[in-house]
Amino acid sequence: MSQTCLFLFLSSLLVTATQGLKCYTCSATEDDSDTRCADDVESMDNAITDCDKKYCTINRVDYLDPKGKLASINRNCEDKVPADGITEDTTFRTYRRSCRKDLCNNGSGKGNNNDQINALGDKSLIYAPGTGRSSAITIYKQNVGLLSVLIIITKIIMW
Numbered sequence: 532m533s534q535t536c537l538f539l540f541l542s543s544l545l546v547t548a549t550q551g552l553k554c555y556t557c558s559a560t561e562d563d564s565d566t567r568c569a570d571d572v573e574s575m576d577n578a579i580t581d582c583d584k585k586y587c588t589i590n591r592v593d594y595l596d597p598k599g600k601l602a603s604i605n606r607n608c609e610d611k612v613p614a615d616g617i618t619e620d621t622t623f624r625t626y627r628r629s630c631r632k633d634l635c636n637n638g639s640g641k642g643n644n645n646d647q648i649n650a651l652g653d654k655s656l657i658y659a660p661g662t663g664r665s666s667a668i669t670i671y672k673q674n675v676g677l678l679s680v681l682i683i684i685t686k687i688i689m690w
Contacts, residue, residue, distance in 0.1 A: 553633040554587035554608040556580040561602055569604045572637050579634065582608030586629040589640035593624045606636050617642070 557568035557578045567575050569591075586609050592602040602623060612629040619625070626640045 552582045552584065552587060552608060552631065554580055554582050554584075555606040555634060555636050556582075556608065558605040558607075559601075559603065561600065566601075568606065569601055570639075572606060578606070580608060584608040584610045586610070586612050586631060587634070587636035588612055588630075589626070589628040589636045589638070591626040591628075591640035593626075593641075595619065595622060595624055604640060 555572045555575075555578045557572060557575060559566060559568040568578070572578055588607050588609050589604065590607075591604045594600040594602055609629075613627055615627050615629055617624060617626050626642060628636070628638075628640050628642065630636060
């Protein structure tokens with residue numbers, strides 16, 4: 532019985548070390564009367580989500596004419612993201628941003644919001660898949676350490 536309790540306790544430590552990322556999740560279009568998802572997401576009570584994904588994202592689409600008019604915005608969390616950047620066609624300019632810190636997808640998504648410290652933009656750290664260093668390495672090291680302790684204790688108890 533004590534072996535089972537010890538095993539469950541140590542396993543719970545392993546699970547606790549791998550908490551998810553918190554991201555803003557909401558969407559809005561030009562037709563929505565509530566524009567807080569686009570311009571004041573921090574004021575939305577129900578916009579924070581505990582995600583089990585790797586990235587917080589913003590996908591923003593603006594019209595080219597009239598210049599800068601919002602067509603849609605989507606804040607989400609995703610495992611795989613297209614490369615960050617700006618693309619244009621004859622009608623729209625699309626901004627794609629991703630990041631890996633809690634609530635980091637709170638800016639305009641345009642990449643030029645320098646007023647907010649955590650905003651996606653020029654002063655923020657933007658991660659693209661396959662580049663940079665990830666906190667996954669730290670979590671992996673923590674889990675390997677906890678798992679090693681769990682195995683050693685289990686072997687000692689079994690002897």
